[in-house]
Amino acid sequence: MEISIITTPFVLNVSVNCYLVKTGERYVLIDTGRKGKRSTIESEIEKAGCRRGDLQLIILTHGDFDHSANAAYLREKHDTEIAMHYDDLGMVEQGDMTWNRKKPNVLVGALFSLFIRLGESDRFTADIYLKEGDDLSEYGFDGTVLELPGHSKGSIGLLASGGELFCGDLLGNLKKPELWSIIDDPVAAATSLRKLKGRDIETVYPGHGKPFAMEELQLPDSSK
Numbered sequence: 001m002e003i004s005i006i007t008t009p010f011v012l013n014v015s016v017n018c019y020l021v022k023t024g025e026r027y028v029l030i031d032t033g034r035k036g037k038r039s040t041i042e043s044e045i046e047k048a049g050c051r052r053g054d055l056q057l058i059i060l061t062h063g064d065f066d067h068s069a070n071a072a073y074l075r076e077k078h079d080t081e082i083a084m085h086y087d088d089l090g091m092v093e094q095g096d097m098t099w100n101r102k103k104p105n106v107l108v109g110a111l112f113s114l115f116i117r118l119g120e121s122d123r124f125t126a127d128i129y130l131k132e133g134d135d136l137s138e139y140g141f142d143g144t145v146l147e148l149p150g151h152s153k154g155s156i157g158l159l160a161s162g163g164e165l166f167c168g169d170l171l172g173n174l175k176k177p178e179l180w181s182i183i184d185d186p187v188a189a190a191t192s193l194r195k196l197k198g199r200d201i202e203t204v205y206p207g208h209g210k211p212f213a214m215e216e217l218q219l220p221d222s223s224k
Helices: 035-047 071-078 086-094 106-114 186-196
Strands: 002-011 014-023 026-030 055-059 082-085 128-130 143-147 156-160 164-168 171-173 177-179 203-206
Touching: 002 035, 014 035, 014 203, 035 071, 055 071, 071 082, 082 086, 143 186, 171 203
Parallel strands: 026 055, 055 082, 082 128, 164 203
Antiparallel strands: 002 014, 014 026, 143 156, 156 164, 171 177
16 A cells, blocks of 8 residues: 655645555545645646546545545546545535534634635535445455544544554644544544544544554543
């Protein structure tokens, strides 16, 4: 497995990651970045050697615009499909990042409605809905799906057979590996963290920040 990390600026000192995974002659793209960095992401995909017909699947770890904004565009360009969890579908179909989340206060809701959303041309319906335990080997990714709600209800992780975990925004690594700062449901997030305990995870690839060794992360007691 070859992993190309495509990192683009997001806001302030925070970047956002996409991961292009190559196995043999096939590729899987995990998350797609935000629209404003589309040309950079396209260039990095091409630089890695991925051409039309090579990209087997686009997988979204969740529906937020900084992870999904280029999905529809890249699906058409590479003649591929988009896979994600059903519980985040309204975000990408309606462009509303508050969909299926706890209601924010009025000010936050207004800001989301005006600025933090998918434009109409970037909205889409996924081709495949993923769930816990799904095997992705038919797409060239030797791994399975983990449901990891907390940041959003439809957040998922991808655990590869070599111990690589692509965790979306459950975890981040800006100053240190930790639970990501933006969590919609703390109870669900804690449960998702406990789910990781005892699994054969070597390296974590977060949505924001640098990859890190799993041993660097303090996990809660799985018995609690």
